[in-house]
Structure formats: C-alpha cells, structure tokens
Amino acid sequence: MAADWIGCLVSIHCGPTLGVYQGEVSSVDQTSQTISLRHPFHNGVKCTVPEVTFSAMDIKDLKILEIRKSSTEVPKQNGPDTNSTLTPHGGRKDKGGGGGAPVNSTPVMVPNKTEPKTQEGGMSPVPHYSKRSSSCRGPNQATPKKNGLKNGGHMKNKDDECFGDGMDDVPDEDFDFEGNLALFDKAAVFSQIDSSERRGNGARSRGTPGEQTPSRYRHDENILEAKPVVYRQIMVPQNGTKEYSTDSGLVVPSISFELHKRLLAAAESHGLSLERRLEMTGICASQMALTLLGGPNRLTPKNVHQRPTVALLCGPHVQGAQGISCGRHLANHEVEVILFLPNFVKMLEAITSELALFGKTGGKLVSNVKDLPETPVDLVINCLDSHENGFLREQPWYKAAADWANQNRAPVLSIDPPVSGQAHAVEAKWSLSLGLPLPLSDGAGRVYLCDIGIPRQVFQEVGIKYHSPFGCKFVIPLHSE
Known part of the structure; x- marks a missing residue:
C-alpha cells in the first residue's frame, strides 16, 4: 500500500546535522526502509537535485503537510514487525524505549486529515524545524509556525524554546x-x-x-491661573514721565534720578555696598555684551582666530567704574578688550581697585584717543557720562572719545546713561538701566533693565511697591508705552 502515499507533501526532520527536508513523496520502499522526495527543499531552500532518498534510521521526525489522495485507512505492513511507528503527526514512538529505529524497521505513515494545508497546489517552502535566521531563509520563505509538539527523546530546538510560545495563535490570513x-x-x-x-x-x-x-x-x-494677573505690580510715589513694559506685559514705571539716589543709599545702608553693586552691574552688562557679540555662535574654542574686540570708553566716576568691571568680565571670557580712561591726578577709590583687577586680565589700557583702533570694532561700550557732573562733556578728552565712537561705525551699548534732558553725545543702540529705569530719551536706543540685587523691603523704605519683573533672568528688555 506504499503507493497510497505517492504525491503527499511531507516534512522530514533528520536531526541537527542533516536538517529538515520537504517535498512530494515519489516512492516508498518498505523492503529497504527508504522514502524518496521529488522537488525537495532543504531548510527552506530548493535543492539542486531533483530527488532525495532517506533511510528510516536517518529520519528523526516526519510530518504530513498535505494529503493529495483521500486515504482513510492505515496501510498494512507486509514486512516483519517493527520497533518504531511514525505517528499521524510525524513523531516517532519507540516501543522498546531505544534511541533510534533499527535498520529493518518499516515506517508506517498514517494520513491525518486535520493537518493544516498551506498553499493550494504546492508545498510549504518553510521547514517546520528550520531556524528563524535570515541567513537560512529563501526568497519566498515565510514565518514558520509552531505545532506545539516535542521531539521524543531529543532536545527541543533552541529557537522554539525561546521564541516558539504563542505562535499557534498567528492568523493564516x-x-x-x-x-x-x-x-x-x-x-x-x-x-x-x-x-x-x-x-x-x-x-x-x-x-x-x-x-x-x-x-x-x-x-x-x-x-x-488661580486669579487674574495684575500687570501693574510696581507702584512709585511719583509718577514718572515714562513707562515701560516687559515681554510678559508687566508695567515697569520709570523713576526720577533723585528717587534713584535715595534707593541706592538705602540699599547701601543695608549692606549692599558700592563694590557689590559694581560687581553685579559688571556681570549683567558683560552677559548682555556677550549675547550681542554672538554668544555661543561666536565664542567657541574652534573660533579663537576671530575673537571679538570691544572698546570701553570710561570716565572718572561711578559709571566709569561700572564699565571697568564689565571689561574685566569680558576679558575673562576671551574677548579682546581695549579700555580708554584718561589720566587724572585724583580718581575714585572704586576706579583704582577696578583698574588693578582689570590689569590682571591682560586687557589693554589706553589714555589717548589716538591709541584706539582705527578700524571698526565689534562693540563699543559707553560709560563716559555721569548723572551729576555734566561739565565733563566740555572736556577735550570727552569730545574726542565721543567723536571716535560716532565715527567707528560699531554698535554702542550705554551702561547707566543719564536721564532725559541731557543730550547724548554718543548715539547708542542699546542702554542698560539698573534696578528701575530712568526716563531716558530716544537717543538711548533700546532699553534693557538689569537686577543689581536690591531687596524688596529696601524698595518699600523709599515708598516703592515692588514686585520683581525679572522672572528667571537678570537682564530683560523693556518696551516703551
């Protein structure tokens, strides 16, 4: 009855050495205990030979993929009794408990109509026990499915142990x-x-x-928002002539120079000395200047051959000391700083101490306008003006420095410029005010405000209801109302 199996599609597992073969049964020889497959596939790859013959002793497992002929009975054995039988699912059961089948055993193949079919009119190109690696798959190989059976007496395939769970539920369509x-x-x-x-x-x-x-x-x-936002959070005892607003809409009123002096005097009485204010002003002004010079896009270790150049124009007053402090911080950040300060017989103690620190940075100090660069620099910082001494504008050194700044064609940043009513000898593009702004004229350019660390209670002592408008920054832009 071996002819009943001719044409069936089967999958034969020959162990880890020989691998898995699939193909159409072409002949079954019970005498020699062999089975032959035509158009065979080896581990999912089509073989170059048209037919392959297997001995019963080499077959570890056999699975029927498709039954081409309707067989309902098990073919009877014509040979002697066998010690092993191939089950309907292709697994072999040993009667004697031995490992492999003897040579004279006859494989009895039972057709199973419940086996799933693959492609109509063809055989599945995927061996049931082939490893799921891209190196052994053919061009038409699909994802293998697990039948949930174990190899009797043999170790399970490692891929089935690791990745085989849950593969029975994969839909066919x-x-x-x-x-x-x-x-x-x-x-x-x-x-x-x-x-x-x-x-x-x-x-x-x-x-x-x-x-x-x-x-x-x-x-x-x-x-x-727990409650509506109050945009006017700073109230001054005397309404200034000008009001500003922050990017978030908070109103920042200007104060007079007299109120500004009272505020600084109150802060100094509580320990915010001039030296501490100079340091805070220098840090904020240098941070703003570094941003104007290009920030991280300009000041990088790879750009040492294009270091920015800043010219500082300072006078013999507190505003000049603020500029020197700013120049020291800029020089510490690898900026070429050229400081202009005329020679005076007597200077403020704050200027003397700031000059001593600036000399340690390697910055250049000049006292004559002729020693300033003839070519345009990257930025000019103007600290020539004083709030109290307006007669300095009549000095020759002041006029010469102002003319140089106006002719250099570099943008100008003024630190703590004077209030409106006092003419600006140097037209600035930006101006930096301290604490609260003064009513600056249009010549001051774009106004910025820096935090110099005055506590809220100090504002209250001079009659200012204050709430910080700075948020997470120390320098913020102001917009004219």
Missing part, C-alpha cells in the same frame, strides 16, 4: 485594511466634530459632541 477602513464613515465623524465646535463657540470638544470646553491656548498660555 492577512488583515484586510481596505475592508476595515471602509467601515469608517469619515463624513459622519467630521460632521459631528463640526457641529460640536459650533455649539462650543469655536472651541473643539475633547469629550462628547455636546460638551463645551474652555478655549484653546497656545503652548505658552496653557497655564492654570
């Missing part, structure tokens, strides 16, 4: 994306969204269509 998409009625859904938006006054609902939600916010506006 591909998911129908087009058919599933056809079930989605886009027109009805969008109509429902539009109707909900109209009921919600333009706000898109995230819940049911009839549910109304608050208006949508930008990424910087989506903040839960």
